[in-house]
Amino acid sequence: xxxxxxxxxxxxxxxxxxxxxxxxxxxxxxxxxxxxxxxxxxxxxxxxxxxxxxxxxxxxxxxxxxxxxxxxxxxxxxxxxxxxxxxxxxxxxxxxxxxxxxxxxxxxxx
Numbered sequence: 001x002x003x004x005x006x007x008x009x010x011x012x013x014x015x016x017x018x019x020x021x022x023x024x025x026x027x028x029x030x031x032x033x034x035x036x037x038x039x040x041x042x043x044x045x046x047x048x049x050x051x052x053x054x055x056x057x058x059x060x061x062x063x064x065x066x067x068x069x070x071x072x073x074x075x076x077x078x079x080x081x082x083x084x085x086x087x088x089x090x091x092x093x094x095x096x097x098x099x100x101x102x103x104x105x106x107x108x109x110x
Contacts, residue, residue: 013045013053015096018062018081018089027068027076028054054079062088 020026020034028050035045057063062085068078081089 010053010056011092012096013049014057015089015092016043016045017050017053017057018085018092021063021079021081022086022089025078025080027070027078029076030070031079057085061085 016035017031020031020038026034028047031054032045032047032050035043054063054065058065058079062082063079064082065077065079067075070076
């Protein structure tokens with residue numbers, strides 16, 4: 001069964017969120033900043049898309065969250081990748097790389 005565009009985009013966001021959390025736990029605002037910074041400013045994830053992704057991944061057991069103080073002293077929910085999440089991230093990245101190669105071959109040189 002082919003993925004719908006919404007499923008593909010949702011899955012891509014989930015993968016990017018997991019990748020951003022692979023190095024260290026982050027709260028939502030820091031996660032948005034990390035994704036934007038890592039993408040060289042090319043990707044801005046709206047909070048309205050980020051938080052459903054975080055909740056979905058937490059419900060699937062690939063993320064765990066706990067409340068902590070931020071550097072500014074306010075309390076925020078920090079998310080971290082679980083062992084299950086690391087396995088899924090590895091699989092998702094491998095699948096994405098294969099898909100990227102196939103798309104690049106179809107599109108041809110830039």
